[in-house]
Amino acid sequence: xxxxxxxxxxxxxxxxxxxxxxxxxxxxxxxxxxxxxxxxxxxxxxxxxxxxxxxxxxxxxxxxxxxxxxxxxxxxxxxxxxxxxxxxxxxxxxxxxxxxxxxxxxxxxxxxxxxxxxxxxxxxxxxxxxxxxxxxxxxxxxxxxxxxxxxxxxxxxxxxxxxxxxxxxxxxxxxxxxxxxxxxxxxxxxxxxxxxxx
Amino acid sequence: xxxxxxxxxxxxxxxxxxxxxxxxxxxxxxxxxxxxxxxxxxxxxxxxxxxxxxxxxxxxxxxxxxxxxxxxxxxxxxxxxxxxxxxxxxxxxxxxxxxxxxxxxxxxxxxxxxxxxxxxxxxxxxxxxxxxxxxxxxxxxxxxxxxxxxxxxxxxxxxxxxxxxxxxxxxxxxxxxxxxxxxxxxxxxxxxxxxxxx
Amino acid sequence: xxxxxxxxxxxxxxxxxxxxxxxxxxxxxxxxxxxxxxxxxxxxxxxxxxxxxxxxxxxxxxxxxxxxxxxxxxxxxxxxxxxxxxxxxxxxxxxxxxxxxxxxxxxxxxxxxxxxxxxxxxxxxxxxxxxxxxxxxxxxxxxxxxxxxxxxxxxxxxxxxxxxxxxxxxxxxxxxxxxxxxxxxxxxxxxxxxxxxx
Amino acid sequence: xxxxxxxxxxxxxxxxxxxxxxxxxxxxxxxxxxxxxxxxxxxxxxxxxxxxxxxxxxxxxxxxxxxxxxxxxxxxxxxxxxxxxxxxxxxxxxxxxxxxxxxxxxxxxxxxxxxxxxxxxxxxxxxxxxxxxxxxxxxxxxxxxxxxxxxxxxxxxxxxxxxxxxxxxxxxxxxxxxxxxxxxxxxxxxxxxxxxxx
DNA sequence: CATGAATGAGGTTTCATTCAT
DNA sequence: GATGAATGAAACCTCATTCAT
Numbered sequence: 001x002x003x004x005x006x007x008x009x010x011x012x013x014x015x016x017x018x019x020x021x022x023x024x025x026x027x028x029x030x031x032x033x034x035x036x037x038x039x040x041x042x043x044x045x046x047x048x049x050x051x052x053x054x055x056x057x058x059x060x061x062x063x064x065x066x067x068x069x070x071x072x073x074x075x076x077x078x079x080x081x082x083x084x085x086x087x088x089x090x091x092x093x094x095x096x097x098x099x100x101x102x103x104x105x106x107x108x109x110x111x112x113x114x115x116x117x118x119x120x121x122x123x124x125x126x127x128x129x130x131x132x133x134x135x136x137x138x139x140x141x142x143x144x145x146x147x148x149x150x151x152x153x154x155x156x157x158x159x160x161x162x163x164x165x166x167x168x169x170x171x172x173x174x175x176x177x178x179x180x181x182x183x184x185x186x187x188x189x190x191x192x193x194x195x196x197x198x
Numbered sequence: 199x200x201x202x203x204x205x206x207x208x209x210x211x212x213x214x215x216x217x218x219x220x221x222x223x224x225x226x227x228x229x230x231x232x233x234x235x236x237x238x239x240x241x242x243x244x245x246x247x248x249x250x251x252x253x254x255x256x257x258x259x260x261x262x263x264x265x266x267x268x269x270x271x272x273x274x275x276x277x278x279x280x281x282x283x284x285x286x287x288x289x290x291x292x293x294x295x296x297x298x299x300x301x302x303x304x305x306x307x308x309x310x311x312x313x314x315x316x317x318x319x320x321x322x323x324x325x326x327x328x329x330x331x332x333x334x335x336x337x338x339x340x341x342x343x344x345x346x347x348x349x350x351x352x353x354x355x356x357x358x359x360x361x362x363x364x365x366x367x368x369x370x371x372x373x374x375x376x377x378x379x380x381x382x383x384x385x386x387x388x389x390x391x392x393x394x395x396x
Numbered sequence: 397x398x399x400x401x402x403x404x405x406x407x408x409x410x411x412x413x414x415x416x417x418x419x420x421x422x423x424x425x426x427x428x429x430x431x432x433x434x435x436x437x438x439x440x441x442x443x444x445x446x447x448x449x450x451x452x453x454x455x456x457x458x459x460x461x462x463x464x465x466x467x468x469x470x471x472x473x474x475x476x477x478x479x480x481x482x483x484x485x486x487x488x489x490x491x492x493x494x495x496x497x498x499x500x501x502x503x504x505x506x507x508x509x510x511x512x513x514x515x516x517x518x519x520x521x522x523x524x525x526x527x528x529x530x531x532x533x534x535x536x537x538x539x540x541x542x543x544x545x546x547x548x549x550x551x552x553x554x555x556x557x558x559x560x561x562x563x564x565x566x567x568x569x570x571x572x573x574x575x576x577x578x579x580x581x582x583x584x585x586x587x588x589x590x591x592x593x594x
Numbered sequence: 595x596x597x598x599x600x601x602x603x604x605x606x607x608x609x610x611x612x613x614x615x616x617x618x619x620x621x622x623x624x625x626x627x628x629x630x631x632x633x634x635x636x637x638x639x640x641x642x643x644x645x646x647x648x649x650x651x652x653x654x655x656x657x658x659x660x661x662x663x664x665x666x667x668x669x670x671x672x673x674x675x676x677x678x679x680x681x682x683x684x685x686x687x688x689x690x691x692x693x694x695x696x697x698x699x700x701x702x703x704x705x706x707x708x709x710x711x712x713x714x715x716x717x718x719x720x721x722x723x724x725x726x727x728x729x730x731x732x733x734x735x736x737x738x739x740x741x742x743x744x745x746x747x748x749x750x751x752x753x754x755x756x757x758x759x760x761x762x763x764x765x766x767x768x769x770x771x772x773x774x775x776x777x778x779x780x781x782x783x784x785x786x787x788x789x790x791x792x
Numbered sequence: 793c794a795t796g797a798a799t800g801a802g803g804t805t806t807c808a809t810t811c812a813t
Numbered sequence: 814g815a816t817g818a819a820t821g822a823a824a825c826c827t828c829a830t831t832c833a834t
Binding site: 446 | 814815816817818
């Protein structure tokens, strides 16, 4: 598909995407604030001005990245809204969320590590809201506080787990499964606890 | 009150402390990179140059903050090294760590949210290492992967929990207890799981 | 209506005209330097590149505007050159100039308010020269200095008057007449003064 | 007074003033927008950053210039408010205003030629208001429209006169007197006209 | 203990302009 | 007759840092 390159650099039409890719890479490596547009441009072998043709501001590049991520999560939320509020549904939410995360590890890591930068973005807020919507779907509002923590912990560990266990022995897919298992456990316990306290 | 100088060690002047306080506040609010020395100086109603009397560089301010935090954690590690490697010891580690966190919430939040900035600090590395040392003390090296995740999750949730549940109903002290409870649970399970797999 | 092309001179397309209209509007509102081609293009809902099809440079747009204005004034000068140098002729010059100004208020206001930008344009120089030619026709070279000032003042007030009295009560046409009256008075006095000194 | 130079450039303490001087010079020559801070800095043999130590923004330099000018005019207004509203007072206002203008020719010329840039400044508005206050003091509110124009014309010609007659033969002081004479005449006529129309 | 003045490097952004299609 | 993509130059501004006083 993108194989008709070779003639000359093979730009055209995909520059926007290339900018996003490089930007994400650098943002993850060095943080948003520490990454300058000059750097991004140099990596792409274009001028800074070219970036501004595709994105109105530096922040806009970030927003673009967020939007790409938002979609799968939105779809997950949409799907979840139509399901019965059973434990099995909750497990499926975790499974699907885990899959979504696997596909956008970089961005998630970036969000995790650059919350200070992300916080003041409108899109950052949107993202946080989505997160809370997901949390709503896992936890029971009148559960014990510890059970609330369990649900939150399940979600949060899925974010963090991927890159903190980075240097662990096993391969990524096994790691992902282990994390999902723990998260599922936590939610299960939270739901069981429900009966005890309610 | 400020006359007990001369003995040296006694907080000579208090500007240094005030700088750290204001800096931490701003670093937490806006992130490290986004906070300029000008801002810090203005908040303190001194000139930028005055900051340089007390700290050699901007990074030095950060390092100062870290050091204040490192001490309690170092003490905890020191203490733990001398304890038997029992489940009860692990629980006590969590208890003490939870207490330490409560006393330095701001700084922990800062670290959590500015990992990108912190990563390239020597001190940042030190801090991360300490974290791993703690993790070593909770987990059993040959446990199942999921159990490793549980231990990591316990530790990590303690960091994150404080400010993500920020707007939750209950008061901070109750929240802290709930988080500690979940963490303890996780470590307990991890240790039990041990038998099943090892 | 737009079919009378081919004869040439007949407004070929009307984009060129639209560009000039929008450009003048923005130049007047914000000044020449502060108005970017991007803005002009956006107001017209075309791309910047389209502007370059019609005008070779930004300055060319300005030159185009000037030319449209130059014609009536040139005609006035041409006409005046053939008239006897009487007071009545001078009055008629003022009358005609006042009429010309009424038809190009925007552009005149622009020139008045952007002299700094206009000064270094070749066309700007041309325009200033025209102004001086007009002044030559009103004043007598050996008149008293005060009378020279009167003639200059007459001309200048006509320029400025239109938009400085903008918020005055009366309607534009009455205002124009009042300004013309004062200008005529000034020139009359200048010519009477002639006898006293010459 | 500033003669202790010779040792080494002789800056210190007067940089702020020097910035304003150079800035005004360049603003007058090339216009506000066309004058870059780089240029100003180069003329002063300092870095751009030095400008920013003394003025928070480019606009601030302009505002500084305006303030220096505002004072004399404010004093004039203050003085005029306490005088009886006679023709003689009006003449004295013109005399004093003429003197004030002579002392700040550059700035006035700048304002005249950069209205587009000045318009959006808060300080620009202030200045315009002062002008109107002065106009109020010269004209009678119920006079004929032509007489209003005369008063405005008197004021306005004083602004413009100085530099438009620049290349006229006579020396500046004589020019100033001639302009003042015409302005005085115009105001006198405006006040006489008063009786005829009412 | 602290300030006032300045610097050098670099940041984001905007602009007029070009050119292949 | 117009667009999409890009460029080179330069704009304004901010930052961490230094140093004489």
